[in-house]
Amino acid sequence: MTAHPSEPSPRPAPSGELRASHDDREAVVEQLRDAAAEGRIDLDELDTRLEQALKSKTHAELAVLTADLPRLHSSESRPPLVLKGGMHGASRGPGRWEVPGHVVARGGMGGVKVDFTRVQCRLTEVAVEAYGEMAGVTIVIPDAWAADTSGMDPGVGGFTDKTTPDRLPGTPLIRLTGSAGMAGVVIRHPSRWERRKLRSNPAH
Structure with missing residues (x-):
C-alpha cells in the first residue's frame, strides 16, 4: 500500500498580515483625530491618513499610519473614573x-450605580474598585461579560454576585475589588425591566 505524502498544514499568517x-x-481613525486635535499632524495629512485607514x-497597513504617534489616549492610559455618591448619589450609564x-x-451617602450595558469597550480587563460605605454600589454588566470578584471584601453590608461565568471572546473581564462596607455591593446583569428598556430603545 503506497503512502501518500501528507499535505502541508497551512501556516498562520504573521500578525501584521491579519485582516483588519x-x-x-x-480605533485608528480615533487615534488620528486625537493627534490632529493636539497639533501632531495637520488637517491635510489627517485627511490623507483617514482615507488610507478606511x-x-x-493590521500592518494600519500600523504604518500611527507608527509616529504616541498612544496617550488609549483607554488603558486614561485616568481612573472616580464616582462618589455624596448626598445625592452618582451614576454612569446606561448611555454610551x-x-x-x-x-x-x-457609595457615600447617596449610592452609586455603574452601568456598562451600552458601552463599546476594547479592553480585555477593567479594574473596578467598589466601596459600599453608607449607601451601596450597584454594577451592571452585559450578559456577554464576566466578572472576577475574588478580591471583594463582603464587609458588614454583604457582597452579592449575580453574574454568570459565561463570557464571549473579545469582551472585557471586570476585575472587582474593594469592600461592601455598611450598605453592600451588588454586581449583576440587566434586570427584566432594564432588558425591556434596552430592547425598546436600543440606539440610545
Missing part, C-alpha cells in the same frame, strides 16, 4: 461612555 476589522479601522485591509481601565465607585 471595522473596529480596528475605527481602505486598509491588514468611554470606559477607562480603572473605575472607582464610592
Whole structure:
C-alpha cells in the first residue's frame, strides 16, 4: 500500500498580515483625530491618513499610519473614573461612555450605580474598585461579560454576585475589588425591566 505524502498544514499568517476589522479601522481613525486635535499632524495629512485607514485591509497597513504617534489616549492610559455618591448619589450609564481601565465607585451617602450595558469597550480587563460605605454600589454588566470578584471584601453590608461565568471572546473581564462596607455591593446583569428598556430603545 503506497503512502501518500501528507499535505502541508497551512501556516498562520504573521500578525501584521491579519485582516483588519471595522473596529480596528475605527480605533485608528480615533487615534488620528486625537493627534490632529493636539497639533501632531495637520488637517491635510489627517485627511490623507483617514482615507488610507478606511481602505486598509491588514493590521500592518494600519500600523504604518500611527507608527509616529504616541498612544496617550488609549483607554488603558486614561485616568481612573472616580464616582462618589455624596448626598445625592452618582451614576454612569446606561448611555454610551468611554470606559477607562480603572473605575472607582464610592457609595457615600447617596449610592452609586455603574452601568456598562451600552458601552463599546476594547479592553480585555477593567479594574473596578467598589466601596459600599453608607449607601451601596450597584454594577451592571452585559450578559456577554464576566466578572472576577475574588478580591471583594463582603464587609458588614454583604457582597452579592449575580453574574454568570459565561463570557464571549473579545469582551472585557471586570476585575472587582474593594469592600461592601455598611450598605453592600451588588454586581449583576440587566434586570427584566432594564432588558425591556434596552430592547425598546436600543440606539440610545
